Structure formats: C-alpha cells, structure tokens
Amino acid sequence: MPAAPSKRVKGTQIRRHFLIGNTAHVLPHPGFPDPPPDGHTKGWTVYVRPLPNGPDITTWLKKVQFKLHHTYADASRTIEAPGPFEVSETGYGEFGVEIRLYFAQESGEKAVYREHYLVLAPYGPDDQRARQERENKIVAERLETIEFNEPTQEFFKTLTSEDQFNWLKVKKGRGKGKKPDYIFEGAVEPTAQLPEKAMDPGQAGAGGAWSVQYERQVLAQLQQSGATLDQMIEEEKRGMEERRRRLEELGVAIGAK
Amino acid sequence: MTSGADIRAALGSDFAPSITPSLPRATPTQLSQAIPKNSSQPRRHKRNLLVARRGGKAVRWSYESTPVSSRRDQLQFRRWRRPKKDEEPEPFVKFAKYDVRAECPEYDAEIYEAHLTHADWTKDETDALIEAYSDSYGKWPIIVDRYDSGQPRTMEDLKARFYGVSATVLALTTPIHSMTGPQYTLYETLRNFDPAKEASRKKLAEGHLQRRQTEVDEETVLLGELQRIMINQANLDSEREDLRRRLDHPVAGSAGYQYHTSQALTQLWQQLLQTDRMKKNQRLRATGKLSCNNEAVSRHDANIASGNPVFDGLPGATPTSARPRDSIAGIPDSGAGSSRRPTRDSLPSATTPGSALPIDMSKADLERFGVVVAQDKTASGITFASDRLTKPRIAKSTLQTDKIATILTHAGVPDLIGLPTPKVIEQFDAIMAKVHTLLDMRKLAEKEEQEIRVRSAEAA
Numbered sequence: 001m002p003a004a005p006s007k008r009v010k011g012t013q014i015r016r017h018f019l020i021g022n023t024a025h026v027l028p029h030p031g032f033p034d035p036p037p038d039g040h041t042k043g044w045t046v047y048v049r050p051l052p053n054g055p056d057i058t059t060w061l062k063k064v065q066f067k068l069h070h071t072y073a074d075a076s077r078t079i080e081a082p083g084p085f086e087v088s089e090t091g092y093g094e095f096g097v098e099i100r101l102y103f104a105q106e107s108g109e110k111a112v113y114r115e116h117y118l119v120l121a122p123y124g125p126d127d128q129r130a131r132q133e134r135e136n137k138i139v140a141e142r143l144e145t146i147e148f149n150e151p152t153q154e155f156f157k158t159l160t161s162e163d164q165f166n167w168l169k170v171k172k173g174r175g176k177g178k179k180p181d182y183i184f185e186g187a188v189e190p191t192a193q194l195p196e197k198a199m200d201p202g203q204a205g206a207g208g209a210w211s212v213q214y215e216r217q218v219l220a221q222l223q224q225s226g227a228t229l230d231q232m233i234e235e236e237k238r239g240m241e242e243r244r245r246r247l248e249e250l251g252v253a254i255g256a257k
Numbered sequence: 258m259t260s261g262a263d264i265r266a267a268l269g270s271d272f273a274p275s276i277t278p279s280l281p282r283a284t285p286t287q288l289s290q291a292i293p294k295n296s297s298q299p300r301r302h303k304r305n306l307l308v309a310r311r312g313g314k315a316v317r318w319s320y321e322s323t324p325v326s327s328r329r330d331q332l333q334f335r336r337w338r339r340p341k342k343d344e345e346p347e348p349f350v351k352f353a354k355y356d357v358r359a360e361c362p363e364y365d366a367e368i369y370e371a372h373l374t375h376a377d378w379t380k381d382e383t384d385a386l387i388e389a390y391s392d393s394y395g396k397w398p399i400i401v402d403r404y405d406s407g408q409p410r411t412m413e414d415l416k417a418r419f420y421g422v423s424a425t426v427l428a429l430t431t432p433i434h435s436m437t438g439p440q441y442t443l444y445e446t447l448r449n450f451d452p453a454k455e456a457s458r459k460k461l462a463e464g465h466l467q468r469r470q471t472e473v474d475e476e477t478v479l480l481g482e483l484q485r486i487m488i489n490q491a492n493l494d495s496e497r498e499d500l501r502r503r504l505d506h507p508v509a510g511s512a513g514y515q516y517h518t519s520q521a522l523t524q525l526w527q528q529l530l531q532t533d534r535m536k537k538n539q540r541l542r543a544t545g546k547l548s549c550n551n552e553a554v555s556r557h558d559a560n561i562a563s564g565n566p567v568f569d570g571l572p573g574a575t576p577t578s579a580r581p582r583d584s585i586a587g588i589p590d591s592g593a594g595s596s597r598r599p600t601r602d603s604l605p606s607a608t609t610p611g612s613a614l615p616i617d618m619s620k621a622d623l624e625r626f627g628v629v630v631a632q633d634k635t636a637s638g639i640t641f642a643s644d645r646l647t648k649p650r651i652a653k654s655t656l657q658t659d660k661i662a663t664i665l666t667h668a669g670v671p672d673l674i675g676l677p678t679p680k681v682i683e684q685f686d687a688i689m690a691k692v693h694t695l696l697d698m699r700k701l702a703e704k705e706e707q708e709i710r711v712r713s714a715e716a717a
Contacts, residue, residue: 008637011630012628012629013629013630014626014628014629015627016627017627055626055627109639112639114641141675142643142673142675143643143676143677143678144641144642144643144677145641145643145677145678146641146642147629147641147642148639149636149637149638149639149640150636150637150638151637159627159628160622160626160628164626193624193625193627215676215678215680218675218676218681219684221670221671222674222681222684222685222688223684224669225669225688226668226684226688228667228668228669229664229691229692229695232664232668232695233694233695233698236695236698237698239702240701240702240705243702243706243709244705246709247705247709247712250709250712251712253716254715254716
C-alpha cells in the first residue's frame with residue numbers, strides 16, 4: 001500500500017551519496033566456491049553501499065533488487081534492509097546488472113532503476129592495471145548522488161535524524177532503563193558530505209577513495225578537457241575566418257568574370 | 258351633573274327643612290314644621306318631639322318671589338319660604354358654586370380673521386355656536402337643539418367646528434411646546450376629532466340598538482365562527498413556525514462553531530502554535546551532551562571550515578540564541594538522549610509561515626544531513642546527480658551522439674565520471690556547452706565548405 005500522501009517540504013533537496021560498483025577476483029579466491037562452476041573464471045560481488053563515514057543508507061533504502069544476466073539461476077536477487085545490499089557470484093563474462101532501488105515507505109517514492117556494468121578485467125591506466133593484477137582485486141565503482149527533491153515531511157524528518165549516524169558509533173553506558181549512549185570514536189565526524197581526505201587509500205572497494213581530494217582531481221581533469229575544447233573552438237574560429245576570406249576572394253573572382 | 262352623593266356632601270350636616278322650598282309640592286306644611294332643626298334624632302320620633310317642643314304652634318310660611326342670581330334673564334321664581342332668620346343665607350347663594358359655566362374659546366375679530374376662518378362657517382355662525390355652547394353648559398344635545406343660526410347642521414358638524422376653534426385658540430394662548438401634559442392631551446383630543454367617523458360610530462350604535470332578536474342570534478353565531486377561525490389560524494401559524502425552526506436547525510453562522518472556514522482554522526492553528534512555542538521556550542532544555550558536542554563541533558568545524566555561530570552547546574552561546582528547535586509540539590523528549598542534536602524538531606510544518614526557510618536547522622546541520630535549500634524550483638521526486646553527467650552525452654540522433662562522444666574523448670573527458678558532485682557537474686556543464694558550440698561551428702563550417710566548393714566551381 002502506498003504511503004498516505006504527505007505534505008512535501010518545499011524548496012528543499014536532500015542529497016545522499018552512495019556507491020554502486022563491483023569487485024572482481026580471479027578464481028580461485030577465498031570466499032568463492034572452489035573448485036568454481038564449470039567455465040567460471042572470475043568471482044565478483046556487485047553492491048550498493050553507503051559512504052564509509054556517511055549516514056546510514058537504510059534510512060532511505062529499504063530494498064535492492066539485482067537483476068543478473070538471465071543465464072544465472074534465480075536471476076533476480078532481492079536484498080532487504082538492513083543489507084548488506086550485495087550479490088556475490090562467479091562467472092566468466094561481463095554484463096549489465098540492473099539494480100532496482102526501493103525507498104522508505106514514508107518517502108512516497110517509487111522504485112528506481114540504476115544500471116551497473118560489471119567490470120571483471122583490469123582497466124584504467126597501466127599502473128592501475130598492474131596493481132589490480134598484483135592484488136588480484138578489481139574495483140569498479142562509482143559514486144551516485146541521489147537527490148530527494150522536496151521530500152515529504154516525514155521523510156525529511158528521518159533524513160535529518162541523528163540516528164542515522166548511530167551505525168558508526170559505539171554503544172556505551174547501557175544503564176538500567178536508559179537508552180544506550182552512542183559515542184563516536186572515529187577520527188572524522190560523520191557527515192553526508194564527501195570527506196575531505198581519502199580515508200584509507202589502501203582499501204579500495206570500501207569506498208575510502210571518494211573524497212573532496214578526488215573531486216579536485218576530477219575537476220582538474222575536466223578543466224584540462226575544457227581547455228582542450230577551448231583550443232578546438234579557437235581552431236574552428238580560425239577555420240571560419242579563413243573560409244570567409246576565401247569566399248570573398250571567390251566572390252571577387254566571380255564578379256570580375 | 259349632580260349625583261345624590263354630591264347633594265348630600267353640599268348639604269353636609271345641616272340637612273334641614275330649610276331646603277323644602279325646592280320641593281314645594283311634596284311638603285305638607287305640618288310635616289315641614291314638624292322636622293326639627295339640627296336634629297340628630299331619628300325621624301320616627303319627630304311627632305312626639307314636635308309636640309313636646311312647640312306645643313302645636315305652627316310657623317307661618319310666606320309665598321314670595323326670590324331672584325336667582327345665576328340667571329341672566331332675571332326670571333323671577335316664587336316659592337314658599339319660612340320666615341327668615343337673620344344668620345341664614347339665601348338658599349341660592351349656597352348653590353352658587355355649582356353654577357359652573359362651560360369653558361369657551363375666546364377670540365376677537367382679529368384672531369378670527371387670522372386663524373379661524375372656515376370655508377363653511379361665517380363668523381356670525383361661529384359666534385352663535387360658541388354662545389349656544391356657553392348657554393347650554395356644553396351639553397351637545399341641547400346645543401344642537403338650540404342652535405338655529407344659518408343653515409341646519411348636525412351635531413358632528415357643530416362639534417367639529419367648535420373643537421377646531423377650541424384647539425386653535427388653545428394653541429394660540431399656549432404654544433404647543435410649552436403646554437402641560439393635560440393641556441396637550443386635550444389639544445390632541447380636540448384636533449383628532451373626526452366628524453365622519455363619529456357619525457358612522459353613532460349610526461352603528463343606533464343600528465345596534467334597533468336589532469331584532471334573530472339578527473342578534475345570527476351575529477352571535479357568526480362571531481363564534483369567526484373566533485373559531487381565528488384560533489385555528491393562530492394554531493396553524495404557531496405550528497408552521499415550529500416546523501420551520503426544526504427544519505432550519507442548526508443555523509450555520511451562529512455562535513456555535515466558529516472555525517468553519519479554512520482561514521479561521523489556519524488562524525486557530527497559528528494561535529495554538531504560538532502558545533505552544535511560548536510554553537516551550539520557557540523551559541528551554543539544557544543542550545545536553547555538552548562535552549561531546551563541543552568536541553564534535555570543533556572537529557566538524559575544522560572539517561567543513563565553516564563555523565556555525567548559533568550552534569547550540571557552544572560555551573559562548575546563550576540558550577536563547579539556539580535555533581528555534583523547540584518548535585515541535587507534542588514530540589516527547591525520549592530520543593534526545595541518543596541524539597546529540599534535536600533533529601526531529603526540524604519538522605517543517607511547525608515553522609512559521611513567514612520564515613524564509615522551510616526548515617529550522619543550522620547551516621552545519623544542513624550540511625551534515627545533506628540538505629540543500631534549492632534556489633530554483635525543483636520538481637518533487639528523485640533524481641540522480643550522475644544522470645546529469647551522462648544524459649547530456651546522448652543526443653537525439655546516434656550520429657550526433659557519436660560526434661559528441663568523439664569530441665569528449667578527444668578532449669580527454671572520461672566516459673564515466675564517477676563523482677557527480679555539484680562542482681563536477683558544473684564543470685561538466687561548461688564542457689558540454691563548449692562541445693555544443695563546437696558542434697554548431699562544425700555544422701556551419703560544413704555548409705560554408707559546400708558553398709566554397711560551389712563558388713570555386715563557378716569561378717573556374
């Protein structure tokens with residue numbers, strides 16, 4: 001039953017970063033059946049994860065349905081909260097995994113499809129490939145930012161609740177008849193924003209790589225691309241100028257005839 | 258008109274045989290003589306008394322004429338009188354006080370000309386009427402009988418004229434605004450005399466007087482019938498009224514329920530909210546978990562490099578400078594222990610309608626929870642920021658899409674940007690704008706090349 005229509009909070013948007021991606025290993029690898037099924041050379045895990053230091057993803061994400069390639073038995077795998085929202089399988093080929101996200105009931109939103117194309121082979125620049133091969137671990141993930149535009153009031157309430165950070169905290173002082181206190185003992189205050197620094201660069205796949213630092217890198221790269229484009233536009237302009245001159249010359253030539 | 262009581266009062270205790278001359282026929286001499294003066298004894302003893310006192314000697318009465326002072330015509334009446342004693346006054350003097358002349362309006366020729374002229378009446382006639390009234394002591398039947406000046410007139414005509422003259426004269430002598438109560442009543446009565454109504458009233462009364470028995474019976478029956486009809490009508494009316502009242506009930510707009518418009522309801526809601534807020538402010542909570550908060554704040558501030566001056570729990574901040582976070586009514590404090598910030602009171606519905614932000618949160622909290630206050634209007638629902646990095650790449654035609662992809666690859670923009678932050682998106686948008694400019698220019702270039710080819714062929 002859909003949630004009763006609730007009033008929406010006008011003019012607001014709540015953003016949540018989360019990760020969609022997969023890890024892949026060449027078999028045999030711990031955690032995957034050994035020997036692997038016939039012909040299967042890779043073991044992989046496709047997942048939907050929160051940022052390591054962000055608010056609890058289950059606040060808004062209640063169910064995830066992974067639609068694997070139809071050759072898999074039971075191709076549609078549904079994971080309900082509290083998760084983890086991930087599916088591990090073995091296989092030999094890459095394909096697009098359809099991921100359907102179901103939201104909290106109070107949000108009043110319908111489920112949404114996202115797609116993730118499985119990456120099983122090393123990719124990227126050479127040094128990255130080398131590292132991936134060395135570690136026998138390929139991580140292909142992307143940061144998604146979901147934007148809840150004008151959430152319902154109830155949804156707004158849950159999305160701005162302090163309880164979202166409880167999963168990162170340590171319970172302390174569970175006294176008689178008292179609620180447990182949650183004490184955060186990490187180094188960085190949890191937040192919905194991207195962390196300033198990559199938390200643990202060595203631990204790819206746990207989402208630690210996503211940071212403002214990385215954002216800066218991307219931005220720099222894009223700026224470079226922008227500059228390249230500017231250059232191309234300049235070239236085009238020069239070409240245009242030249243063509244105009246030639247047209248004039250031709251015009252004069254025709255006129256002289 | 259004198260009644261018996263009046264007469265007795267006038268005579269007082271000296272009810273004496275001295276008045277017998279007024280009843281000359283009925284008074285035998287002996288009897289008159291026998292009645293003793295100032296006798297308080299019952300009459301049945303009078304014979305004995307007379308015999309005892311007088312010894313049977315009779316008093317001589319004389320038959321003589323006496324003037325009546327009240328008569329203007331000097332008519333002489335002769336009557337039997339007892340021999341007069343010195344102290345005894347003339348009998349007419351005693352009755353002089355009952356000779357009250359009727360009050361007549363007084364006017365002279367000048368006043369008559371000015372105020373009293375009447376189309377139907379001459380002055381002589383009017384004078385005659387007034388005189389007749391005066392002579393007849395205001396007895397109208399007598400006036401009608403005596404009045405014979407000019408044309409014959411009915412009693413109502415005479416009355417109307419006389420009352421009219423009286424009223425005018427009264428008003429002349431005493432202006433209306435200075436009249437006393439009785440005077441004004443009299444004036445009104447005189448003025449309101451309606452001869453036609455009076456005549457019809459008299460005619461009716463006369464007719465009434467001469468009804469036959471059958472007519473009387475018929476009238477009684479009819480009256481009974483009429484009364485019955487009237488009673489029925491009244492009953493019907495009252496029943497109808499009752500029914501109407503029942504049908505119309507309840508009357509909307511009466512004092513019963515005053516919140517029947519949405520405006521009134523909104524007002525009520527705001528009132529309640531206001532009172533509740535005032536209540537809550539009085540018991541502003543201590544912000545709780547101070548040490549933890551401060552620690553967190555300092556770290557957080559270091560992280561996001563934007564201080565929050567009204568962050569609750571800061572040592573310098575006064576309690577009142579805290580955000581209006583207590584705006585939620587009725588939410589119990591149960592969860593406060595586990596949460597360092599009272600986020601649940603940011604329920605937007607509780608904010609005052611006038612406030613710019615629909616939510617009551619500090620800037621730091623907004624950031625922490627990823628809340629963005631949109632500047633431009635957004636459609637409600639879910640969007641993915643990454644879509645803004647992928648969708649612009651796809652044009653309507655595959656050809657165009659391929660072209661875009663080629664340019665982007667050439668510029669070194671990766672196919673998949675894994676970090677859809679607002680800054681990245683902004684940058685990407687700029688890049689896409691450039692790509693589109695480039696595409697347009699190339700299209701134009703193609704056209705111009707074509708033209709150049711045509712022209713060069715023409716020139717050759």
